[in-house]
Amino acid sequence: MKRYEQFPHTADIGVRVYGKDPKELFENAAFAMFDIIADLENLSGDTVEDFELEAPDREALLVAWLDELLYNFYTKQLIFYKFQIEELTGTRLKARATGRPVGANRNRLKTEIKAATYSGLKIKASDGACEVEIIFDV
Template sequence: MADPKSPGERKRAETKGAESFAAHQIFINPKGNMKQYEIIDHTADIGLRAYGKDLKQLFINVARGMFDILAELKNVQAKDKAEIKLEAPNIEELFLSWLRELLYQYNSRGIIFKEFLIDKLSDNSISASAGGEKVDLKRHRLKTEIKAVTYHQLKVQKVKGVWQGEVIFDV
């Protein structure tokens, strides 16, 4: 059993109030005004709405949004890769399966993903690769634990020419 931490270490372990809580910011694309994703309020859990000019971009943006909830991405490099091939009965289930698979890879292999390349995407299948880095707590900060991706209010639709996808995570 370790002894209690020294006062200096205590300080680091202690939570510093609300100072770092602007965590879930809306990302504005430097070239345009379209948001990549935003957080939607849900009493017990966290919702995410992602946008894309096409389905590929929507899938990339929602994955980025999920990893932004999970961890701080600035010190994460794209060193480790995962190949992802999935099939599903429809686009909404595929959207969910994509997030579920990435979350599984994060939980089992400990990789924080930040770059996504989609090779093929249809309503029923996806073939993609994701790049990221194994969690190193000296350099990476984990934010929120996502227990799972839920079906509740799951939506993928085109609104005024822009693809939108909504999902709620159990946290």
């Protein structure tokens, strides 16, 4: 199954993310974001960061998750490429992300994402499939 696709958005970048369940949706959303930020092809590395986040609802939690990863990318200079959601409720998540220091990989960087926005954000879930559209400010 396709993990995500970009949809046309005039000023910013819009992605439609897919997942078989909310956990996979959150993982694929993070992958989509870093796939836009950097060239992830054949990237490897074993720097691991663990996350525990809370938010008022699942949409806000998704934004919090993406923004937390962005914050870590910019301040710790880590390109993340693998994501594992260990626990996910409507308001809380536990996750692990694996990445590699930007260091000599600076030439892999493509796009500066400023933030994941709440604009029009709505997670759609039905049997065996989840979907969400996210607009990133770039």
